[in-house]
Amino acid sequence: MSPIIRKKGEKFTLPGKYLLFILTFVCCTMMLLTFGTDIFNKPLNTVVGYVVVPFQEGISKMGSWLSNRTDELVQIRQLLEENASLKEQVAQLTEENTILQQEKYELNTLRELIRLSDEYGDYEKVGARVISRDAGNWYSTFIIDKGTEDGLCVDMNVIAGGGLVGKITSVGMNWARVTSIISDNSHVSAKTLTTGDNMVVAGDLKLMAEGVISFSYLLDSTGNVAEGDKVVTSHISDVYLPNISIGYIHTITQDSNNLTKSGYITPVVDFEHLEVVLVILDLKQQADESEADIQQ
Amino acid sequence: MTLRKIIVAILILFSFILQGTVFQSLSFAGISPNILIILTSSFGFMRGEKEGLIIGFLCGLLMDIFYGDMLGFQALVLMYIGYINGKFCRIFYPEDIKLPIALIIVSDLSNGIIYYVLLFLLRGKFEFSYYFINVILPEAIYTIVVTILFYPIILKINTKLETREKRRAKKFV
Secondary structure, three states: OOOOOOOOOOOOOOOOOHHHHHHHHHHHHHHHHHHHHHHHHHHHHHHHHHHHHHHHHHHHHHHHHHHHHHHHHHHHHHHHHHHHHHHHHHHHHHHHHHHHHHHHHHHHHHHHHOOOOOOOOOOOOOEEEEEEEEEEEEOEEEEEOOOOOHHHOOOOEEEOEEEEEEEEEEEOOOOOEEEEOOOOOOEEEEEEEEOOOEEEEEEOOHHHOOEEEEEEEEEOOOOOOOOEEEEEEEOOOOOOOOOEEEEEEEEHHHHHHHOOOEEEEEEOOOOHHHEEEEEEEOHHHOOOOHHHHHOO | OOHHHHHHHHHHHHHHHHHHHHEEEEEEEEEOHHHHHHHHHHHOOOHHHHHHHHHHHHHHHHHHHHHHHOHHHHHHHHHHHHHHHHHHHOOOHHHHOHHHHHHHHHHHHHHHHHHHHHOOHOOOOOOOHHHHHHHHHHHHHHHHHHHHHHHHHHHHHHHHHHHHHHHHHHHOO
């Protein structure tokens, strides 16, 4: 007798085995479909956004309030020590400042000379709050509280504190998922600001705890790239807008093939304590088109 | 819609939200516990295969929608974890804490290993020992610590629901 044949007057129940097979099939189909297309994203993202996001917002607000209070208590003693050392620094910095003033003047003239466009000041941006972090321990993604309602869409660049944080990989009505550049599955095409050599910046789970990201395929033929050089996004990326700063070269080593170099970068952004981020509303593709229009 | 379904749905949502917010700020060295595993496997061995696999599927689907690249991956893994935990329903007694803890450790470890093999090993990241010592094992240990606090709550909710269901069944007979 088959267990799924319905008898008269008996309540219909599906045994676990069959349900397991059906749901396995459903999962596999979904995986295959989402691998190629994004048909599920719209409806599911919308529904879930309305149920979960309001709670996440509330709880993360409460959580950050609590952690702020505890931090304050811990910090009082630190602050006293810090104050003394800061006073010393002030004296040092005033001296440095005068030197920098001179250098700034020099920089301004040089900038005019090469017409380096002012650092991403002309992009349209919108601020968003981080409301939840990746539930697993493998990748580094987080949820922000703005979505399609605020004009966000997939592949938009996210910055914070003057540096690149990542890009939007999924979006709902009132939330969006940001995959950060320190995530193990992230790759960014970058270049050094001094020499313009291209490289690939990739996140790595092993390095996430140390607060650095790795770069590779740096074709430094002249050998001019040194530790401390600034790294920005390059022009050849199809997602990231050019000239957004990523970080500074921390270590640099020659690869065993003697052609390329690789090493680590200290990012500008403090990924551990992200609270507010800026989303650039200009997409790379759109920005290119409008530039082309101007040229015509 | 029975009361059980509503309460289980609230529990899933509640744990998912806690995992993404509170437990992320309570993380040690970037490692946070996996309370959706606790929920899935404890309902598995308390209630049987079917309930375990449905709850696993729902928990995984929520995680996939928010954090996953592929829809259905985490759902599949958690669903099988819930189903296999359900096999132990026959030898489960509410008074015994050893079996639940052992099952949750094994579930969390296998979840981590499956995740590593399918999403990291296949991308050419071969240092299993590094990932095991730095991600999978700490997560399992942290999860166990949270289990000791979280599991009694789940157990209590379940026993309350079961006594209520028994009472109602008697009434109709």
